[in-house]
Structure formats: C-alpha cells, structure tokens
Amino acid sequence: MPATKSLPRAALAALRGEWLGYAVLALVLLVVLPLACDVFRLNLIGKYLSYAFVAVGLVMLWGYGGVLSLGQGVFFGLGGYAMAMFLKLEASDAKSTAIQSTPGIPDFMDWNQLTALPWWWEPFRHLPLALLGVVAVPVLLAFVVGFAMFRRRVGGVYFAIITQAVALILSVLIIGQQGYTGGVNGITDLKTLLGWDIRTDGARLVLYFVNVALLLGAMALCRWIQHTKLGVLLLAMRDKEDRVRFSGYDVAMFKVFVFCLAAALAAVGGALFTLQVGFMSPSFVGIVPSIEMVIFAAVGGRMSLVGAVWGTLLVNAGKTYFSESFPDLWLFLMAALFIGVVVAFPDGLAGLYGKYLGRRAGETPQEPADGIPAKTA
Template identity: 85%
Template sequence: MSPSSTLPGRLRSIAASSWSGYALLALVLLVVMPLSLDIFRLNLVGKYLSYAFVAVGLVMLWGYGGVLSLGQGVFFGLGGYAMAMFLKLEASDAKSTAIQSTPGIPDFMDWNQITALPWWWEPFRHLPVALIGVVLVPMALAFLVSFAMFRRRVGGVYFAIITQAIALILSVLIIGQQGFTGGVNGITDLKTMLGWDIRTDSARMILYFANVILLFAAIALCRWIQRTKLGVLLLAMRDKEDRVRFSGYDVAMFKVFVFCLAAGLAGIGGAMFTLQVGFMSPSFVGIVPSIEMVIFAAVGGRMSLVGAIWGTLLVNAGKTYFSESFPDLWLFLMAALFIGVVVAFPDGLAGLYSKYIRRKPAEDAATPAEGVPGKTA
C-alpha cells in the first residue's frame, strides 16, 4: 500500500482524539472534581479552565494552521474586559454610588475626576451587547491585525514578534488610561449579573459547570472544523503553504479565519474568567501571560484539543502547588516542569498517550497468533 493511500486515515486520526479521551475528560470535570473538591478549589479549577479556551484556540491556530501567536493574552483580556464593563456598570447604579462626586459611573472614573460615562462604555450597559462584545471585539482586532499581516505574507517568527508587541502596547495602554480602564488595578469589585450574586458558593458552582459546558462546545466546534475540508487544508497549508497557494486557494484568508477563531475562543475564556474570579486586570493581557498560554498548549500537545485542556490543568495546578508549598522556589520549579515536559515529551501529553497507550491495542492486534504463521491474534 502506498503512503499516499493512507493519508486520509492519518488526517482523520490527527483530527480527532479517541472518544475515550473525551469521556474521561468529561468524567473528571463533571463528576470527579465537583464531588472531591471544596468550592474554593473547584473555583480555582474553573479559573484554569477559562485559560483552556485559549489553549484550544492555539491548537487550531498553531497546531493546525502553523501560525504561532505570542499575544493571545490580548484577546483573553479583551473578552474579560467586555464582561467586566457590563458587571461594573451594573454595580455602579446611582444608589450604590451616591457618595461619589458623580453618581452612576464606576468608582475609578470618579477618583480620576471623570464626570460622565465615556460613549464607548454606554453599549455595555446591556448584557446582550456585552456577550456579543466578548466574541466580536477580540475577533475584530484579530481580523485587522491578521488581514494586514497575512496579505503581505508576514509569518513565522516575524508574526509572533508582532503579536508580542501588540500585547505589550495594549497592556501599557490599559495601564495608562487609568480613568477609563481602572489602570493597573483593572476593573474590580464585580458583584452581580442581572441581579444574580456571582460571589456565592452556589453561583460559583453554576459558573463552573457553565464553563465546562462552553469548553466542550468549543471542542466540538473545533473538532467539526478539523474533520471538514477546511481542516485538511489548514494542515496542508501548515506543511506546504506554497502548494496550497499554487492550487488556487487563498492562504492568507485561511490564516485570517483561524486567527479570528482562536481570538474568539480566547475572548470567551476571558469572560468566564471575569465571572468566576470577579475582576479583570492588565496583568492578563501582557507578554508573560501570553507566553504561558502557549506553554499550556505545548505541554498538552499542540495537535490535541483534549491534550490542551490537560496541559492547562497540569501547568496551573503545578503553579498553584509550587507557589503554596515552595514560595521561594516555585518559579524555578515551574521552569523545570516546562523544560522537563517539552524535552521528554516533545509532542506533549497527547503524544505520550498516543505513543504508549492508544497504539498498544493496535500493536497487540497485529501480533501473529502463536503457532499459526501469518494469522493475526
């Protein structure tokens, strides 16, 4: 059998993790963790899973599209700020802010002598607008950046550096415009959503399950894309971009699409982070968090949607454990974890699973039966 004849099967194998992997992940997230963790730890896991939206987007962007972005924190932060603006406006009603010089505006605006709500804040008084903004604002910026870059065939390390620069610029801009964004402290003291107190234990439990459901919906969307002709073209574009271009396909628009998809997913993750943690700040927008998000995908396996989630959980759980148990050494321990995983398992946790677990039954099935030449067991 020629190698080319096995290509569709290989693509299907890459495009979809085994159903057992999805079932195991669902069992752990929906049953094991809620039953075994207290609400504080479960809320931490919910925070970790909000980062997993970014990692899933990076699987599509970096693993399938071959486009490495080191600025995904930008889109995570924009989605988080869109949700935080709605929540802050709800918490800044005239009654709650009666002691301010200008009632009815966020407290940080009053502290900075701003006397009227900026026009671009006004639409975020409405939850539907905020929910649309969670996805649309990151995707709009992603479209502007990627269309300008990919049309000029800017890619590779140059594009990665540009995304880093955007992350730095946006974090500096948010900090500098303190009166409009809350500055270095961000948007804090978020209490309710449509009158529902998001700080209670029951609300945190509901938000955790909502986060998991949305995450599986994101996985289903990406898996569907992987199994379509578009997914095959993304892989072909990653490996042989010139051949795809010479075949008549618009490679630049494929890259724009997958970059916008990753940005939209990151925005959803940012919104869920804001709801579960109760604030959003520029510390999640800059270069460092953006690089950490790439590490989540790399540790899990940049070709695996499920692996990206496991990688996100592993890295963040290690970060929490090391910082609590070894406050003076945790940065070094985290670095050792990153380097060790990448060196020992270059394909991430998903590659480890595929090499030592998933392939073993197939190898056993192909072993000739004892005493019967040519017959398989």
C-alpha cells in the same frame, strides 16, 4: 494482511481512542472534580479552564494552521474587560455610588475626576450588547491585524514578534488610561450579574459547570472543523503553503479565519474568567501571560484538543501547588516542570498517551493520500 484491508480497522481504533479521550475528560470535569473538590478549589479549577479556551484556540491556530501567536492574552483580556464593563456598570448604580462626586459612574472614573460615562462604555449597560462585544471586539482586532499581516505574507517569527508588540501596546494603553480602564488595578469589585450574586458558593458552582459546558462545546466545534475540508486545508497550508496557494486557494484568508477563531475562543475564556474571579486587570493582557498560554498548549500537545486542556490543568495546578508549598522556590520548580515535560515528552501529554497506545489518541489526523483537495468553484 494487505494494508488496504487494515485501514478501516485502524481508523476505527483511532476513532475509539478519540472518543475515549473526550469521554474521560468530560467525566473528570463534570463528575470527579465536583465530587472531590470543595467550592473554593472548584472555582480555582474553573479559572484554569477559562485559560483552556486559549489553549484550544492555539491548537487550531498553531497546531493546525502553523501560525504561532505570542499575543493571545490580548484577546483573553479584551473578552474579560468587555464582561467586566457590564458587571461594573451594574454595580455602579446611583444608589450604590451616592457618596461619589458623580453618582452613576464606576468608582475609578470618579477618582480620576471624570464627570460622565464615556460614550463607548454606554453599550455595555446591556447584557446582549456586552456579550456581543465579548466576541466582536477581539475578533475585529484579530481581523485587522491578521488581514494586514497575512496579505503581506508576514509569518513565522515575524508574526510572533508583532503579536507580542500588540500585547505590549495594549497593556501599556490600559494602564495609561486609568480614568477609563481602571489602570494597573483593572476593573474590580464585581458583584452581580443581572442581580444574581456571583460571589456565593452556589453561583461559583453554576459558573463552573457553565464553563465546562462551553469548553466542551468549543472543543466539539474545533473538532468538527478539523474533520471538514477546511481542516485538511489548514494542515496542508501549514506544511506546504506555496503548494496550497498555487492550487488556487487564498492562503491569507484561511490564516485570517483561524486567527479570528482563536481570538474568539480566547475572548470567551476571558469573559468566563471575569465572572468566576470577579475582576479583570492588565496583568492578563501582556507578553508574559500570552507566552504562558502558549506553554499550556505545548505541554498538552499542540495537535491535541484534549491534550491542551490537560496541559492547562497540569501547568496551573503545578503553579498553585508550588507557590503554596514552596513560595521561595516555585518559579524554579515551574521552570523545571516545563523543561522536564519538553525533554521527556516532546509531543506533549498527548504524545505520551499516543506512545503507549501506538497512536496519538485519535487526535492527529492523517493527511489524505491525494494531498491537497481540489479547489471547487
């Protein structure tokens, strides 16, 4: 049969495989896990899924844009801190803090002899402004860093190192400014959201489903972007950056856009993490957690949105199981897991799925035969 006649059938098979992957993931997250796990374990899985937002963003940034960031923990942490600031202010009303030297401010500020709430904390008294801050603050930082670097054509390993430096600087800053950020302990003892106790089993169940719904929505948004002309240009930019530039496109701003997108997704994950766990600390901002987040995407497959979620679940479930069952050996077992997956499945879990079905589960798009799309006015 001529190749031209087989293309529609191949495309249809790829589309079916893609939808099957999403349907299976949604079924597992929305039905199987809630029925199979108690509230404690479900809350733990919800914590894992908050990391999956970072992995999904890395699929767009690293897999499609060809930009490796080793500082995504920065944006995860900023989103988490923005939500934690609102929750902490709600928990620090005058009645609850009456025994403090200065009632009405967070306890760690009182311990550090602050007598008034800093001005930049004031907007976080209001939930709409706090939610805006969850996304706006990380995206603004990503825009500043991305614009400064990409305009000067800084990329590759140099950009990765710079993002690591940003992660280190922010974690040191948070720890050093204990009176304003809670220091090494972070912001803790978060209890309610608009009077709703987030520590109850019912609240944890609701927050799990909210997390899953937002994660599936984020995946749908990223998949829509992949199918647009912008998605094609990101792939072309990753493989032939100079050719895209010579075609008249502003490569730097494309990179800035996808970097800001990944930052926004990571920040949403951080906010959901804070709601489900009840605290936020600088341990989630530094270099080590940022590298772990890249591992989530690599294990799942850096070109696969569905694979990124499965990779996040596998790595974190392995960490939990090994640390509970083998407390003295779990770090070595996690290293063995990473090495084994990379050696056996160089394209991640999505590559394993594609190997047995003769395709990449419909996740890896084919570049157009015409190459880079023509620039329109």
